[in-house]
Amino acid sequence: MKEKDGVxxxxxxxxxxxxxxxxxxxxxxxxxxYITKNFLDDYELKRHHLEDTLKKKVESGEVSPVYYxxxxxxxxxxxxxxxxxxxxxxxKKHLEKLHFFSLDTETIQRYAEVFNVSVADMxxxxxxxxxxxxxxxxxxx
Amino acid sequence: MSTLSYKxxxxxxxxxxxxxxxxxxxxxxxxxxxxFGISSGxxxxxxxxxxxxxxxxxxxxxxxxxxxxxxxxxLGIKFHTEKFRDAEKGMQKLDELLDKNIPVAVQVDFFYxxxxxxxxxVHINVHFIVVVGKEGSKYIISDSYFxxxxxxxxESLRKARFAGGNMSPKGFLFYPEFIPDKVNYPKAxxxxxxxxxxxxLRIPMPFLGIKGIRMFAKKIVTWxxxxxxxxxxxxxxxxxxxxxxxxGTGGAGFRYMFATFLQQASAILEIPELxxxxxxxxxxxxxWREISLFAARIGKNRDLGPDRLKExxxxxxxxxxxxxxxxxxxxxxxx
Numbered sequence: 001m002k003e004k005d006g007v008x009x010x011x012x013x014x015x016x017x018x019x020x021x022x023x024x025x026x027x028x029x030x031x032x033x034y035i036t037k038n039f040l041d042d043y044e045l046k047r048h049h050l051e052d053t054l055k056k057k058v059e060s061g062e063v064s065p066v067y068y069x070x071x072x073x074x075x076x077x078x079x080x081x082x083x084x085x086x087x088x089x090x091x092k093k094h095l096e097k098l099h100f101f102s103l104d105t106e107t108i109q110r111y112a113e114v115f116n117v118s119v120a121d122m123x124x125x126x127x128x129x130x131x132x133x134x135x136x137x138x139x140x141x
Numbered sequence: 142m143s144t145l146s147y148k149x150x151x152x153x154x155x156x157x158x159x160x161x162x163x164x165x166x167x168x169x170x171x172x173x174x175x176x177f178g179i180s181s182g183x184x185x186x187x188x189x190x191x192x193x194x195x196x197x198x199x200x201x202x203x204x205x206x207x208x209x210x211x212x213x214x215x216l217g218i219k220f221h222t223e224k225f226r227d228a229e230k231g232m233q234k235l236d237e238l239l240d241k242n243i244p245v246a247v248q249v250d251f252f253y254x255x256x257x258x259x260x261x262x263v264h265i266n267v268h269f270i271v272v273v274g275k276e277g278s279k280y281i282i283s284d285s286y287f288x289x290x291x292x293x294x295x296e297s298l299r300k301a302r303f304a305g306g307n308m309s310p311k312g313f314l315f316y317p318e319f320i321p322d323k324v325n326y327p328k329a330x331x332x333x334x335x336x337x338x339x340x341x342l343r344i345p346m347p348f349l350g351i352k353g354i355r356m357f358a359k360k361i362v363t364w365x366x367x368x369x370x371x372x373x374x375x376x377x378x379x380x381x382x383x384x385x386x387x388x389g390t391g392g393a394g395f396r397y398m399f400a401t402f403l404q405q406a407s408a409i410l411e412i413p414e415l416x417x418x419x420x421x422x423x424x425x426x427x428x429w430r431e432i433s434l435f436a437a438r439i440g441k442n443r444d445l446g447p448d449r450l451k452e453x454x455x456x457x458x459x460x461x462x463x464x465x466x467x468x469x470x471x472x473x474x475x476x
Contacts, residue, residue, distance in 0.1 A: 001397060001427060012258060014288050015387060016153040018174070018397035020423060026401035028173070028391065030151055030288065035382050035437055036260070042441050043260055043379075046372045073252070073264055078192040083264075083305040113300060116253060 003029060010037035058125050064100035065122040066091070069115040083114045097126065147244055147273040149283040149290050153391030153398055156208045157182060158285025159246040159269040164218070166244060167317050169324070173391075178402030179329045180211035181336035183395055185464075187348045187357040193307035196367050196377050199357055199384065201394035203340065205267035205308065206248075209315065211336070215329035219319035224311040228303040231312030232295070235272060238316070244273045244283070248310035249301035254284065256291040261387075266308045272298070286389060330406045331475055337399075338472035341464065351465045358457035362450045371443055378453075379440035382433040393433070396426030418471055425463050432456050 006019040010032025017031050054068045070080050081091040086107075093099040094111075105119060112119045147166055152158025152173050157180070161173045177183070186200045203211075213220055225231030238245050251257075251268035274281035279292040302312045341350045348356050368374035384394070391398035400422035407415035435456065439449050 001392060001423065001430065006392070013261065013387070014151065015286075015389075016151050016391055018153065018391040018401045026174075026397070026404050026419065026423065028153065028401075033387050034434075035379065035387055039379065039437055039441055040260065043376070046376055047260075049372055074195050075264060076193060076195045079195075079264070079306045082193075082307065082309070085305060114304075116300070 006031055008032035008034050008037055061097045064097045065125040066111055067095040084110050152285035154389040155269045155285050159271050160209050163317055169320050174398050174402035177398050179215050179333040180208040181333050182208050183337050183399045184340050185353045187353040189360050215332050216324045217321045220315045221318040222315040224313050239275050243316055244271050245314050245316045246271045248313040250304035253297045253301035255297050266310055326409050330409050334475045338468045341468045351461050354461035358454040361454045374445050375440040375443055378436050381436035385433040393426030393429040396429050428460055
């Protein structure tokens with residue numbers, strides 16, 4: 001890759017790229033991330049949709065906040081159980097909202113530490129936000 | 142060495158960057174591509190199903206940790222290494238070394254590096270940073286992926302060093318203990334190239350080396366079966382770009398850095414033909430970059446039908462063919 005093709009203006013994320021300089025020498029340059037510059041909006045849109053879908057599942061009682069963060073942070077059941085130091089079968093139960101409510105604070109804290117969130121963040125997810133009565137209704141209702 | 146005198150430099154990759162940075166600061170003049178090439182960093186592996194990965198994935202470098210061990214063996218450098226069962230002891234040891242002004246590389250879970258933007262951070266236990274000092278409750282960090290020295294809360298560093306899971310760091314730390322006065326670069330460079338050819342061509346596993354690229358090309362059409370929905374598939378396809386370009390490779394899945402290594406190797410070994418190999422690897426890298434840009438584009442457009450994925454697979458097959466021919470000829474010239 002020629003140096004001119006590697007230069008990307010993206011101060012949000014800098015990377016090192018090895019390129020061919022004008023004198024033919026291959027050397028590193030500090031430049032911007034191509035994908036962050038061009039596709040960060042798409043990543044954020046998908047992330048937002050995923051958060052919404054998972055939140056609805058937690059609110060409807062289908063899954064627990066443990067499941068919410070596990071999916072959001074791209075962890076598998078095996079990986080999460082190894083990180084939290086509990087058997088896989090036990091963690092599997094905690095993915096259900098019913099079992100999540102029977103957990104003591106210490107156990108929730110262990111999950112919160114892995115997910116790098118607070119216990120309050122996890123518990124707050126379980127509280128369904130009532131629909132705003134003032135919000136405009138979709139057409140046809 | 143005080144925090145102020147530690148020379149921080151960004152690098153393409155965290156492990157080769159941390160090793161290069163520690164050695165440079167200890168007085169050895171060595172480049173990141175030399176560290177990468179001597180340690181036989183270039184590789185390919187495809188993992189279709191693994192317990193610790195939520196989705197099929199691939200790697201473009203050798204096993205984490207082996208850049209340091211291979212380099213040490215081949216250049217006669219000694220690194221002090223240590224792991225800890227107890228987090229308190231691990232943090233205490235780090236503080237003791239910093240008190241003696243010894244910069245220390247530590248293995249961490251990338252997710253807890255709070256100074257990086259959220260979209261970059263994922264749970265991966267094989268990130269390497271250099272801790273160069275401590276001020277109050279914060280550690281001063283030299284991270285190859287960040288343009289300047291940064292601060293990290295002690296609690297975040299503790300979590301990151303003692304995260305559980307696959308390849309958990311267990312507080313692993315290292316720093317150079319002995320660097321020979323004279324290092325034998327030609328011998329080490331030859332060994333590095335020979336082993337790279339071996340890893341790419343001769344490992345008898347269908348998912349590693351060139352065979353791994355072919356398996357990736359064949360299996361990518363099955364990826365939709367692993368996805369929750371189209372957006373999930375789009376995310377995973379776009380991750381091909383991130384793994385090849387953004388997650389510390391120097392571009393094109395380390396191929397550009399390997400090309401740079403071969404150019405430097407040509408001068409060290411006084412083999413002019415290696416220069417043309419270097420140019421050829423740069424072109425191979427351009428092909429990988431085309432793949433990563435194509436993946437990003439079809440991911441963004443949600444253009445993820447079987448034909449498109451087949452097209453992506455065909456592009457990978459071409460890379461496999463080119464690299465097979467390349468490494469066979471490179472192997473012949475270096476023997």
